Amino acid sequence: MTSSVQRAKEPVNYQIKRALKYLPIFLVLVLFAFLLLAPLVWMCLGMFKNDAEILSYPPRFFPTANHLVENWRNVVARVDMLSLTRNTLIYAVGTTIPGLLVNAMAGYAFARFKFRGKNVIFLIFLATMMIPFQVIMVPLYLEIYYMGWLNTFLGLIVPKIASAYWIFLYRSAFHGLPKELEDAARIDGLGEFRIFLQIMMPLIKPTLITVVLLSVNNCWNDLLWPLIVASSTKMRTLSNGLAMFIGNRTSEYSLAFTAAAVSMLPMLVLYIFGQKYFVAGQATSGIKG
Amino acid sequence: MVATGRTRQISYERRLERTAYLFLAPAAILLLLFCIIPLIASFYVSTQDMGVDLSKAQFVGLKNFVKSFSDRRFLQSIGITLRYTGIEVPLQMIIGVLLSALLTRNSVINKLFRSIYFLPVVTSAVTVGVTFQLVMHSNIGIFTYWLKLLGIPDANLLNNTSTAIYVVIFVAIWKTFGISAIILVSAIQNIPESLYEASAIDGAGKAAQFFHVTLPGIMPSFWFLLMTRIIGSLQMFDIVYTMTGGGPSRATTTMVVYIYDTAFNSLNKMGYATAMSELLFGFIMIVTIIMYSIMNKTSE
Amino acid sequence: MKKLIALSLALALLLALGLPAALAEGEKTTVVFWNSWTGGDGDALQALVTKFNESQDEVFVDMTRTTSFGDMLQTSLPTGEAADLVLLNCNDMNKYDGYLRPIDDIWDATALEEADFSTAYMDMAHKDGALYGIPFQISTFMMYYNKDLLEAAGIDEVPTSFDGWTEAAAKITALSTEENPVYGSGLFYCYNGQNQSVIQRFGTDYMIVGDEESGFKANLLDNQAFADAMIWMKNLYDNGDNPKERDIDSMMAAGQIGLMTNGGWLKGTLDASGINYGITRLPTATGEGLDEYALGDLNCFMLTTSASDETTAAAYKFIEWWFTGSGLEAQEVTQNVDYSGITPNAEWSISMCYLNAYLPTVNSTEYQAEEILVGLTPTETAQVQMFSAPGTLFWSDVAACNADYVEDWVFNGPTNPTYDDVQSFFAPYQDDLEGYIADYYG
Secondary structure (H helix, E strand, C coil), X not given: CHHHHHHHHHHHHHHHHHHHHHHHHXXXXXXXXXXXXXXXXXXXXXXXXXHHHHXXXXXXXXCCCCCHHHHHHHHHHHCCHHHHHHHHHHHHHHHHHHHHHHHHHHHHHHHHCCCCCHHHHHHHHHHCCCXXXXXXXXXXXXXXXXCCCCCCHHHHHHHHHCCHHHHHHHHHHHHCCCCHHHHHHHHCCCCHHHHHHHHHHHHCHHHHHHHHHHHXXXXXXXXXXXXXXXXXXXXXXXXXXXXXXXXXXXXXXXXXXXXXXXXXXXXXXXXXXXHCCCCCCHHHHHHHC | CHHHHHHHHHHHHHHHHHHHHHHHHHHHHHHHHHHHHHHXXXXXXXXXXXXXXXXXXXXXXXXXXXXXXXXXXXHHHHHHHHHHHHHHHHHHHHHHHHHHHHCCCCCHHHHHHHHHHHHHHHCCHHHHHHHHHXXXXXXXXXXXXXXXXCCCCCCCCCCCCCCHHHHHHHHHHHHHHHHHHHHHHHHHHHCCHHHHHHHHXXXXXXXXXXXXXXXXXXXXXXXXXXXXXXXHHHCXXXXXXXXXXXXXXXXXXXXXXXXHHHHHCCXXXXXXXXXXXXXXXXXXXXXXXXXXXXXXXXXX | CHHHHHHHHHXXXXXXXXXXXXXXXXXXXXXXXXXXXXXXXXXXXXHHHHHXXXXXXXXXXXXXXXXXXXXXXXXXXXXXXXXXXXXXXXXXXXXXXXXXXXXXXXXXXXCCCHXXXXXXXHHHCEECCEECEEEEEECCEEEXXXXXXHHHCCCCCCCCEHHHHHHHHHHHHCCCCCCCCCXXXXXXXXXXXXXXXXHHHHCCCCCXXXXXXXXXXXXXXXXXXXXXXXXXXXXXXXXXXXXXXXXXXXXXXXXXXXXXXXXXXXXXXXXXHCCCEEEECCCECCCCCCCCCCCCCEEEEEEECCCCHHXXXXXXXXXXXXXXXXXXXXXXCCCCCCXXXXXXXXXXXXXXXXXXXXXXXXXXXXXXXXXXXXXXXXCCCCCCCCCECCCCCCHHHHHHHHHHHXXXXXXXXXXXXXXXXXXXXXXXXXXXXXXXXXXXXX
16 A cells, blocks of 8 residues: 555656756756747837837837837838748749759758768859858849840849758768668669758758758848849849838938748748757658667 | 689779769769859969959969068957857757757647747748847847846947957857757668667766767768858858958958958959969968868768 | 649649730830938838829830949940939049930920039030930938937037037047937947048048049048047047947937938938938037038939930930929928928938039028028039049049048057057058059059
């Protein structure tokens, strides 16, 4: 009898113990979440305020009246949100999807093959990350011009597809996979490309998702490149439309925050959607078990 | 017998080598066209005295490079960039590794935290700059106001030559921390579960697992992050430009901010600005080569 | 994963095909127009451009305003793919030398006459005898003051001298409470235009004086007015009457600033904030000669070499409309004046409190009713711009130097500075300026 009572109690004790152990971790996580979230929430709440309220003293965190409708009306009256979103979407998807294959292939080659000049080629690839974009901006623009790609989605997208950053990231991801995998596949007579596409790629799914998220996000917030190669009004992207509310001399904070919050939404949805695909352990379940 | 075996071996390696080049080709062609050719063109620019009008460029040899060594503003910007990198990168890496280790399990609450940590990544630099200028404003900022309510009056971090750089560091980590976290989380999730099981059978605790399984497993990604963070930090531009404009009194003018100002707010200094960025490029290159060789040694 | 890719590809394709953007209109000649007027004043400008597009059916002005204006121009000018029409500071004529189109034929092509423009400004729009710009806006700096704060501090007269500014600032700062901090004076340490607008009103003359023939000279040292200005400024910061803050506009809008200097672009923000403010001329050192010169940069309509003869002709039509067009209704962004029947140029300048260089506008009853503007309209000999004498090649370097030394001085200068402190502190900056002269003219 005593033993059965103890048995019933133990898990509860254990749970409390575990919760207590987890508490400091939880508090650290909450503290970080607060630091990260507070400025952002303040910014997003800006879409409910008007400029007078944003700039009032003492500052208030929460809005006192709802100006969202008025702000949103002003935003859509000034910029064509639909066309901006469409252009941004084409730019982001057009860059990310081909980039997924091109960069993963290169990263895979660096991670899994031995070939002459590997280190040198890798360093040359890396070197493309090291020079500030503003420096190669003018020559790059001239090149796009000679190719006749100005003000086209081709000109906007193609130069952005290959990126040393993603290649490097893929290289790191492929590096960690066990060697037996491809050897087994080779013995099975699979071609190298099929090994890559059907065996190796699915194994780095968390990394693939990460790249999709970050790459789409980069395009989403890219300010300078779309503006210089695709300067015509009908090619304008979201971040450029948004920047119009923030000037050197005068800013319309309520509109800027409204537009910013709205243009963040799709990225947020994408992220929450993408999280579903992070599934620990699943990637390797078929190999060693 | 032996001979044929060897030739087969060689041809097999050759074939793999050829496959490797084929895999590299698309990315290599794109990078060559859209990065390396413009990069080479920029080397040419750095030997010119040149403004907007490319046809009026004059060859000046290495004069632009020589000039930069006696430019006190350029030298100051190097110091600021190094200080920024020296503080931002280690902080970002330590926080990144620790928090991502805490967030690996796919529990609902972890997913929530991961979403929160990722949120700032999706903001644009322009909005971030304006937001923090207002939040940290010395008088009407809500952060300053909260500090006042907590008994810390007159916090004026952005308008102080010694603290402004720390605000920039904070905002930079705030904005990019989510990237480090999800890259590390995905790296941890790429680690085969079986390794953890094996170490558990060996009787390893959570901490031991972290040091003996997790850390070695994420080493490639850790190196990736470290190197790209350093490269990125040495090129710090957008947050400074939108939040502090390089001030107060140049206390946050990083190298790229100075280069950008020289190139675009001055008359005939495209050549000089490019020369300075070649120097920055050279410096980053050296750092990267050193790190790359360390990385190769540790991963073998 | 495959589904995700397929889905997003299909979506992109659908959007690309299904929603064609039809912006350029039928038979109209499209004039591509770029400028950096982002924020509230950019909206007012876009509203006027839209008015023009609706007013006739020959020309469509396609306006892009962006903070990356300089980057866009710099990349696209060499290829001839830049905008036809741009708004440029007239000092940037040198920077874009070779890519700007001479527009002397505008007088033949339109009803505009050269004699209708103030010669002081027209000279600045010329280079080597050719006309490159038509004055669009003189971004005039004025004194903004918070009427309620002045009244609460018992100040009846708005200060007209800089000593008066200091006195008033102290009185206003004294109103400060724990709950609501206020400051009498609102100089931005980081904003060179603002700082120079008060420095130059001390009578310092330009930072670079002279002309191309007799040579240029840096003007920071052995300059009593300049020393006075810097001492005045430093004391305001050190007394605590002027906050050390990058963003004074927001504090003005929050009702925390008594006196400040800024241009008409601030009006929109202040109107929205609901504070009770006034605008008047900036003080001078003695309190006299208030009308002598107004300070601000001249921005011009300019045509680039990317413009064809056809788009140039169309752009001329727009410029002509800007000065002579009619049929405007009162704009939402402007206040308390009936704009029906006045030209876009007049509306722009009166509503934003900018000086005007177009004499028919200056002589109009609406403009004449604006006391500040009428008083300030400059003579031929007056200082018409800031930082460096008109015609200096390196205006932007001088402007950047100003930002450098003001910040350095505010943060690192000695407290209670003397004339000698100013001389020793600014010696390196004098050298910098001399260096620029040697670089560009040596």
